[in-house]
Amino acid sequence: MAKSLLIISRQAPWSGMAAREALDIALAGGAFDLPIAMLFMDDGVFQLQPSQAASHLEQKDLTANLQALPLFGVDKLYALESSLLERNVMQSTLELEVEILSTEEARLLLNQHDMVITL
Numbered sequence: 001m002a003k004s005l006l007i008i009s010r011q012a013p014w015s016g017m018a019a020r021e022a023l024d025i026a027l028a029g030g031a032f033d034l035p036i037a038m039l040f041m042d043d044g045v046f047q048l049q050p051s052q053a054a055s056h057l058e059q060k061d062l063t064a065n066l067q068a069l070p071l072f073g074v075d076k077l078y079a080l081e082s083s084l085l086e087r088n089v090m091q092s093t094l095e096l097e098v099e100i101l102s103t104e105e106a107r108l109l110l111n112q113h114d115m116v117i118t119l
Helices: 019-033 042-048 063-068 081-084 103-111
Strands: 004-011 036-041 075-081 099-101 115-118
Touching: 004 019, 004 042, 019 036, 019 042, 019 063, 036 042, 042 075, 042 081, 063 103, 075 081, 075 103, 081 099, 099 103
Parallel strands: 004 036, 004 115, 036 075, 075 099
Antiparallel strands: none
16 A cells, blocks of 8 residues: 655745745656645745746746646645735635645644655
């Protein structure tokens, strides 16, 4: 039986390579039918907003990678409620369908997975 993997993405899409690397890991694992979930927290919730304007920062846009997640079987997507609130990110504006979790629900989510990667 394949081990389950939770990828926690904590970095904004424009703050370096961590956001892209988290998505790459998820897409690669999904291609091999691994049970994968992603939790967006801290500045990682900014990845879920539309119109990243990555070209202004001379970076690649992550939108296509994000939209490909369900196609690769990565359909368990979560965002930490406190991170959204602290950054004034409204659930209605998110680019992807995500389940909003409280801090306690996020702790339970961590315990449900065999492996956790934080980027």
